[in-house]
Amino acid sequence: MSTVATPAAPPRRRRRGSKLQRRQTRIGWVLLIPALAVVALVAIYPLGKTIYYSFTNQEFLQGIEPTKWVGLENYRTLWHDTIFRTAVWETVKFTLITVSFEFVLGMIIALVVNSSFKGRGAMRAVMLVPWAIPTVVAAQMWKWMYDDVYGVINDAGVRLHIFSHSHAWISEPSTALGSVCAVDIWKTTPFVALLLLAGLQVIPQDLYEAANVDGASKIQQFWRITLPLLRPAILVALIFRTLDALRVFDVFYVFFGNRPDTQTMAIYAQSTIVGDGHVGYGSAVSVAIFLIIGLFVAIYVTVMRVSGGDD
Amino acid sequence: MSAVAEAAKTARRPISRSRVLRRSPVGRFLIKLPFWLLIAAIFVYALFPFYWAIRSAFTPDSEQFSTPIKYWPAHPTWANFREVLSTSTFQHALINSTIVAGSVTLFSLLIGSLAAYALGRFRFHGRSAVLYLMLSMTIFPQIAILGALYTMINNFHLYDKLGALIFSYLIFTLPFTVWVLTSFMRGLPGDLEEAAYVDGATPLQVFYKVLLPLIAPGLVTTGLLAFIAAWNEYLYALSFIQSPDKYTVPLAITTFVGKSGSTFQVPWGQIMAATVIVTLPLIAAVLVLQRRILAGLTAGAVKG
Numbered sequence: 001m002s003t004v005a006t007p008a009a010p011p012r013r014r015r016r017g018s019k020l021q022r023r024q025t026r027i028g029w030v031l032l033i034p035a036l037a038v039v040a041l042v043a044i045y046p047l048g049k050t051i052y053y054s055f056t057n058q059e060f061l062q063g064i065e066p067t068k069w070v071g072l073e074n075y076r077t078l079w080h081d082t083i084f085r086t087a088v089w090e091t092v093k094f095t096l097i098t099v100s101f102e103f104v105l106g107m108i109i110a111l112v113v114n115s116s117f118k119g120r121g122a123m124r125a126v127m128l129v130p131w132a133i134p135t136v137v138a139a140q141m142w143k144w145m146y147d148d149v150y151g152v153i154n155d156a157g158v159r160l161h162i163f164s165h166s167h168a169w170i171s172e173p174s175t176a177l178g179s180v181c182a183v184d185i186w187k188t189t190p191f192v193a194l195l196l197l198a199g200l201q202v203i204p205q206d207l208y209e210a211a212n213v214d215g216a217s218k219i220q221q222f223w224r225i226t227l228p229l230l231r232p233a234i235l236v237a238l239i240f241r242t243l244d245a246l247r248v249f250d251v252f253y254v255f256f257g258n259r260p261d262t263q264t265m266a267i268y269a270q271s272t273i274v275g276d277g278h279v280g281y282g283s284a285v286s287v288a289i290f291l292i293i294g295l296f297v298a299i300y301v302t303v304m305r306v307s308g309g310d311d
Numbered sequence: 312m313s314a315v316a317e318a319a320k321t322a323r324r325p326i327s328r329s330r331v332l333r334r335s336p337v338g339r340f341l342i343k344l345p346f347w348l349l350i351a352a353i354f355v356y357a358l359f360p361f362y363w364a365i366r367s368a369f370t371p372d373s374e375q376f377s378t379p380i381k382y383w384p385a386h387p388t389w390a391n392f393r394e395v396l397s398t399s400t401f402q403h404a405l406i407n408s409t410i411v412a413g414s415v416t417l418f419s420l421l422i423g424s425l426a427a428y429a430l431g432r433f434r435f436h437g438r439s440a441v442l443y444l445m446l447s448m449t450i451f452p453q454i455a456i457l458g459a460l461y462t463m464i465n466n467f468h469l470y471d472k473l474g475a476l477i478f479s480y481l482i483f484t485l486p487f488t489v490w491v492l493t494s495f496m497r498g499l500p501g502d503l504e505e506a507a508y509v510d511g512a513t514p515l516q517v518f519y520k521v522l523l524p525l526i527a528p529g530l531v532t533t534g535l536l537a538f539i540a541a542w543n544e545y546l547y548a549l550s551f552i553q554s555p556d557k558y559t560v561p562l563a564i565t566t567f568v569g570k571s572g573s574t575f576q577v578p579w580g581q582i583m584a585a586t587v588i589v590t591l592p593l594i595a596a597v598l599v600l601q602r603r604i605l606a607g608l609t610a611g612a613v614k615g
Contacts, residue, residue: 025435027514032441035426035489042482043448049459060461109353112346123350125598125606126357131546132597133361134543136561137586144579152363155380190357194605240450247452250545253564265378267452273458274550283458291395 018123021165051265053283060277064265067280074284081261084285087268088292093177094252094264095245098184103234111189111226113193114200124197127190135187139254146170158289176262183251190238199233200226239300246293265289315361361590367583368392375580379455391584401585403556404563408589411473412541413557415480419537420530423488430489431496432504443494445608448486453546464551465599475551476559480544484537491536495529498520544594560589 005053023220054074060068078084113123130138143150154166169179204227227234249266256262258271269289273282358456367375368391394400430442461480469475499522507517523530545561552558558566567582598603 017510021434022434028429028433028435028438031425031429032421035485036441038422038481038485039448043451043456046456046459046463049463050456053458053462055476058462060465086325095427108349112349115346117346117350118325119350123353125601126354128597128601128604129361129594132539132593133586133590134561134593136543136545136565138360138592139570140564140582141360144367145360145363145581147579150376150378150380152380152382155378176534186356198605243450243452247454247455250561251546253549260444264451269454270457270546270550279458279462284471285459286390286455290452293452303509305477 025088041113047091050283050286053280054287056158056280058271058283059279060279070223070280074281076204077281078284078288083263084265084268085264085290086261087265090177091246091266092203093263094111094184094248095242097177098188099238100244101185101193101239102189103238105189106196106237109189109193110200111222113197122154124194127193130189131186131191131194133187135250137249139183142179142186143170143255147180149172154161173261175254178253180255180262183255184245186247192241195237195240196230196233197245205227235300235304239297241302242296243293246296265292314515330500338487353413359396363591364583364586367580368587369581372578372580374411391580393575394440395581395588396580397583398567400555400558400563401567404558404560405589408542411476411480413536414477415484415541416534416538418477419480419484419488420534423533424526424530425525426489427496428494428522430493434521442454445486448482449490449510451482451486453483457546457550460547464607470551471557472554473557475545476541476548479547480541480550480569481543484540487540488533488537491533492529493524497527520592528603532600535600535604539593539597542589557560564589 055069055071056067057070057074110233113120113127146154148166148168148171151166151169153169157163158166165257166173169175203270207229208221211225216224224256247266248264249270252262252264253267258267258275263271265285266289269282270283272278272285276282323605366382366384367386367566369389370381370387371388371390374381425544426441426445464475464479466471467475467478469478503521503525504517512520520581540557542561543561545565548562552562555563555566564582564585567578567585
């Protein structure tokens with residue numbers, strides 16, 4: 001995560017001997033106790049315990065069978081689990097589609113908003129609206145717009161002759177994934193645009209002036225100045241979006257419940273743990289998700305290092 | 312004289328079409344037209360779904376479920392809002408979500424600002440390790456610990472209680488709060504603190520008398536972001552809550568069946584009224600604090 005800036009070193013007081021240093025260390029740790037305790041209790045301990053569960057046949061309702069260590073059996077089952085495989089594939093497709101659309105659209109919007117025009121402030125405010133709407137609420141809003149009889153998308157599409165007859169967008173298998181992607185793209189493109197916009201605004205203006213003097217075209221300026229200098233912001237936006245997309249739950253659940261052909265990895269884990277009460281097997285699914293997400297992070301970090309080192 | 316020279320110069324050069332266009336006001340408008348169309352498209356794209364929710368909230372059922380559909384309600388009505396607000400599940404949900412999101416925000420700010428004080432104003436061994444721990448927690452996938460949390464909450468006798476949510480939501484609000492508040496703490500100049508120490512203040516006094524008032528804007532922003540995150544959470548709420556009177560807003564909105572309880576037609580008008588009710592305060596707060604939120608959201612994301 002070297003692209004995310006560590007806040008600059010604190011404006012520290014001059015070191016007045018090791019006594020003060022020791023005092024600082026002590027007070028520092030004391031102040032950190034509550035935060036570290038919460039993180040340990042809410043995140044680190046459950047993570048360890050989930051990993052442990054994934055090697056057992058733990059059930060939520062302790063019944064006839066006592067919980068016992070089963071070694072790698074859960075993982076072996078998982079490897080041959082076709083439902084999980086479908087879920088992984090579905091999630092990866094969703095991630096690739098949404099992240100690329102969000103990136104391209106976000107870039108266009110950021111470039112437009114970055115050029116100075118009247119109403120730029122209003123524009124930025126408008127972009128925050130989809131971001132502020134809760135995902136579940138956004139999903140409901142779109143579900144209603146997709147309605148096969150009274151939905152506005154069917155009505156507008158037919159009136160404008162984009163398609164000839166109404167579709168049941170959500171239940172037809174060929175359009176199901178696309179309809180979910182559209183919701184996510186609508187909701188998060190503005191966020192990507194805002195991240196990229198923040199990156200655009202720190203690019204010094206004189207670079208463009210110099211390029212203008214040298215007669216570089218706008219397109220050349222984009223490829224040679226804007227894109228390279230925007231690289232850190234782009235990477236952060238891509239990483240955040242990818243991680244978010246891989247653990248997607250809300251939109252899919254609102255649209256499809258746990259319909260097997262349109263499950264994401266997170267939905268499969270949740271319904272195994274909470275719905276079926278198979279804590280052991282569900283934990284193995286969770287750990288697998290964790291590893292898959294880790295794999296994506298590793299890919300990003302490697303690509304980052306290879307293409308020009310970290311800055 | 313110079314005007315003549317100018318004219319001669321342009322006459323000699325072949326006149327490009329874009330130059331002619333740029334001369335006249337109409338031409339200038341035409342050049343700008345695609346740009347403004349793009350802006351308009353972005354506006355419509357971002358706002359239309361929300362407009363549609365508002366439109367549907369004000370449309371009576373008789374119009375809602377008849378074709379051809381109307382893009383503007385012919386007989387606008389408050390009926391959907393009245394119906395929704397009189398449903399006990401939705402009333403409970405508003406209260407529950409306020410309790411949960413409010414307490415999570417409060418705890419996060421309390422614990423988070425202490426931690427940020429340590430990380431931002433003190434220099435000690437292991438400080439950057441803690442910072443990186445917090446940073447990695449902000450991208451922690453919540454699903455990864457669901458299995459253990461589920462049994463833990465059951466063992467703590469928190470299942471189907473709001474406490475379960477207050478407890479588990481800290482996993483995504485606290486690390487984020489610590490991270491953002493730390494950068495606020497670091498941005499403060501050291502002089503004030505020095506002066507307070509010279510006057511014999513204790514570190515705790517320095518914290519709440521000097522530093523906390525100075526980072527008040529940061530507290531408001533991070534608090535709002537934490538509140539929104541908790542208000543919107545769905546996965547844990549779905550997993551740890553069972554009885555309808557404990558539902559949070561997202562649960563209530565996804566399971567809404569309407570007061571009349573007709574199972575044949577989803578009461579979309581009422582659902583849309585509910586979405587408008589729960590979203591308007593968020594949008595209002597976000598628009599008021601727009602600049603600060605932008606700064607908070609992009610903090611740390613831009614500087615390479």
